[in-house]
Amino acid sequence: VRLARTYDALQERTGTVSPTPIRQTWFEPLVVALERSALAFAVMLVRDRSTAEEIVQEAFARVWVSPNTPAEEAEFRRWLYRAITNLAHDHLRRQARFARLGFWLAPKNPLDPIDRWVEDQDLVQTLRRLSRREQLAVYLFYYEDRPFRELDQFLGTRPGTARKLVSRALQKLRTQLTVEAAGEST
Amino acid sequence: MMMHSQTDVEARLRRDADSVRRAAQPGPTFHHHIMARLAGPAPVAPPRWGSRLPAQVLLAVALVVAAVGVYVVARQLAPGPARHGLAPPRGTIVFGRINNVNGDEYIYTIRADGTGEKALVATPSCCMRWSHKGDRLLLAASPSQSTLISTATMRADGSDYRVLPLDSPGLNLGPGIWSPDDSRIAFEGWDDSNPSRNGIYTADSADGGNRHRITTTSQHDIPISYSPDGSKILFWRGPANNLVANQQMADNLQAGQLFLVGVDGSPLTQVSPPGMTSWMSFGDPGGWSPDGAQISFAAFSPTPSDPGRSAVFVAAGDGTNPRQISDWGTYTTSARWSPTGDWIVFDRIVSPFAHGFLLVHPDGSGARAIPLLRAACCAVWSPDGNRLLFGASDISDDLWTVQLDGSHLTPLIGTPAHMADLGWSGATR
Numbered sequence: 001v002r003l004a005r006t007y008d009a010l011q012e013r014t015g016t017v018s019p020t021p022i023r024q025t026w027f028e029p030l031v032v033a034l035e036r037s038a039l040a041f042a043v044m045l046v047r048d049r050s051t052a053e054e055i056v057q058e059a060f061a062r063v064w065v066s067p068n069t070p071a072e073e074a075e076f077r078r079w080l081y082r083a084i085t086n087l088a089h090d091h092l093r094r095q096a097r098f099a100r101l102g103f104w105l106a107p108k109n110p111l112d113p114i115d116r117w118v119e120d121q122d123l124v125q126t127l128r129r130l131s132r133r134e135q136l137a138v139y140l141f142y143y144e145d146r147p148f149r150e151l152d153q154f155l156g157t158r159p160g161t162a163r164k165l166v167s168r169a170l171q172k173l174r175t176q177l178t179v180e181a182a183g184e185s186t
Numbered sequence: 187m188m189m190h191s192q193t194d195v196e197a198r199l200r201r202d203a204d205s206v207r208r209a210a211q212p213g214p215t216f217h218h219h220i221m222a223r224l225a226g227p228a229p230v231a232p233p234r235w236g237s238r239l240p241a242q243v244l245l246a247v248a249l250v251v252a253a254v255g256v257y258v259v260a261r262q263l264a265p266g267p268a269r270h271g272l273a274p275p276r277g278t279i280v281f282g283r284i285n286n287v288n289g290d291e292y293i294y295t296i297r298a299d300g301t302g303e304k305a306l307v308a309t310p311s312c313c314m315r316w317s318h319k320g321d322r323l324l325l326a327a328s329p330s331q332s333t334l335i336s337t338a339t340m341r342a343d344g345s346d347y348r349v350l351p352l353d354s355p356g357l358n359l360g361p362g363i364w365s366p367d368d369s370r371i372a373f374e375g376w377d378d379s380n381p382s383r384n385g386i387y388t389a390d391s392a393d394g395g396n397r398h399r400i401t402t403t404s405q406h407d408i409p410i411s412y413s414p415d416g417s418k419i420l421f422w423r424g425p426a427n428n429l430v431a432n433q434q435m436a437d438n439l440q441a442g443q444l445f446l447v448g449v450d451g452s453p454l455t456q457v458s459p460p461g462m463t464s465w466m467s468f469g470d471p472g473g474w475s476p477d478g479a480q481i482s483f484a485a486f487s488p489t490p491s492d493p494g495r496s497a498v499f500v501a502a503g504d505g506t507n508p509r510q511i512s513d514w515g516t517y518t519t520s521a522r523w524s525p526t527g528d529w530i531v532f533d534r535i536v537s538p539f540a541h542g543f544l545l546v547h548p549d550g551s552g553a554r555a556i557p558l559l560r561a562a563c564c565a566v567w568s569p570d571g572n573r574l575l576f577g578a579s580d581i582s583d584d585l586w587t588v589q590l591d592g593s594h595l596t597p598l599i600g601t602p603a604h605m606a607d608l609g610w611s612g613a614t615r
């Protein structure tokens with residue numbers, strides 16, 4: 001795989017031939033297998049379908065060019081989700097920076113299905129206050145319905161750690177949502 | 187106050203998960219878009235030697251025999267830059283990078299071919315400008331034992347760092363612009379406790395001596411560029427906010443007007459049309475034609491229904507007779523003349539989801555968009571006028587170069603950079 005990728009990169013840099021046939025032997029199946037969950041993860045983080053698509057495409061591109069990206073699916077998914085997390089947080093940081101300017105924040109596509117959501121805005125804002133690791137754990141457990149055993153493998157933690165992480169995140173959500181609700185009622 | 191129950195929170199999470207899953211159904215062509223992106227010009231990231239070196243060394247060792255074979259084959263197949271009919275970009279680029287949580291900006295240079303990235307100073311700075319010879323930079327500095335902002339100059343390799351002295355208590359002299367022969371610098375001067383001292387000052391670039399005050403204002407006067415013959419200064423005048431640190435510039439976006447003043451302090455000429463405004467927060471809103479006969483700039487004429495209504499204008503070299511040369515667009519913040527004199531590049535929102543830039547001839551003809559894969563801002567010309575340097579404003583704030591026809595879109599750095607604090611010198615470090 002690494003040979004193929006190195007050769008691909010050389011060919012791209014020198015502009016010789018399309019490396020697509022080589023890619024298809026290992027990379028494209030991973031794209032097909034993971035695009036749905038990757039897109040859901042990005043949507044959960046940024047709450048905008050178009051931005052999420054852009055982030056997922058960029059994440060795959062970054063994972064592709066990295067010479068260390070593993071080809072095994074579970075490990076590949078870890079790399080991909082890490083890239084998505086970083087890109088999403090960069091986006092949200094920039095969005096906050098420019099929010100007051102009304103600049104770069106182009107209008108959303110009115111046909112975007114996410115616009116038709118009746119979003120649980122308090123929950124969305126509270127989720128954003130979790131750490132990246134907590135967000136990922138919550139996402140894997142509640143949004144992908146993965147068991148704690150898989151979470152521990154995914155996060156590279158000892159058995160039982162993921163359960164504590166989710167529990168702690170849930171406690172934070174409870175506290176914050178209670179505070180939000182109290183603020184709204186006063 | 188009743189605490190939410192765990193069951194209630196979990197139920198809300200599961201409802202949200204259902205919504206996310208419904209909204210995140212990939213279309214049938216989504217994976218093709220991903221694969222196309224891999225096959226396009228964007229995905230080859232520049233090397234990041236700091237983080238990649240160990241892995242690359244290991245890879246090289248493991249694949250040494252095969253790599254030699256691949257290299258030989260690739261060399262035989264590769265057309266190379268010369269066979270593309272296109273030389274690699276030359277010169278040195280200076281850029282800012284915000285690399286800590288405080289939003290401090292640090293200054294780097296990199297060769298235009300993407301090699302040799304180097305951090306220049308260990309302290310936060312901003313607002314860099316290449317000298318016309320390309321051998322020195324000026325940038326913001328904070329003298330020791332002082333809370334004021336001054337200007338420093340340094341060689342392109344980071345040596346010979348000189349902070350120009352501040353000898354008038356309370357008066358900041360922030361970085362401005364080089365005169366055409368690089369012997370003088372025009373500063374933005376301001377005094378937070380005494381705004382009557384605000385204005386443009388000039389001084390010798392070598393030691394800050396021989397200082398003269400050029401303008402007087404209670405607002406802020408920020409020099410944009412000397413005229414090519416060195417007789418006039420184009421500058422922006424706007425509300426008195428702390429506009430020196432670039433992050434604050436972005437956070438305190440304010441609209442102002444463009445003016446000309448003689449270097450002897452002769453009376454001002456307003457360049458931007460009355461009632462219109464120009465933005466300074468994303469780099470220079472305009473500049474001179476290479477022969478000094480005209481000035482290009484972007485100006486806003488907002489309406490209640492279109493707050494970003496803006497266009498490109500060209501005025502005579504004496505600042506008079508501004509005329510609109512582009513149609514009205516949305517959020518045009520800059521209009522910059524090419525070094526060859528035949529194009530002006532300007533930015534605007536080009537699609538519902540992306541800022542981009544366009545080219546137009548100075549007479550208003552030939553307007554066309556530069557096709558990009560990325561949302562982009564604030565293009566800077568290469569010294570030969572064949573390429574543009576810009577920051578992608580969509581996802582990652584990284585820097586790219588591109589040919590005027592949109593070809594050879596090439597990543598310069600793969601890490602976030604300040605979109606508007608950029609410069610390209612013809613000299614190679």
